[in-house]
Amino acid sequence: MPKKRKSRGRSKGDKGKSGRVQCDGCGAWVPRDKAIKVTKPVSILEPQLARELQKQGALIYRRVVMKYYCVSCAIFQRVVKVRAKDERKFGGPLR
DSSP states (O other): OOSSSSSTTTTTTOOOOEEEOOOTTTTTOOOTTTTTEEEEEEESHHHHHHHHHTTOOOOOEEEEEEEEEOOHHHHHHSSSOOOHHHHHHOOOOOO
């Protein structure tokens, strides 16, 4: 059977079993090393209020939110793109 990817779509290497996380798109349980992790800073305030406070010189706290997506949800939400066959096999850039 031909191998589509060198890493078999995972980043665990030779570690054995890895934990599972729940996809934030569809709720499926995905291995942690296979899931696509997205970190995004989120402001607590509304954007208009935040702009006004920044003009006055206030520091605005932004929380960093981590989201895990399964491969199909990450492709659907355009977090990652489908790569060409030659890029896939030998580990080209992921994003």
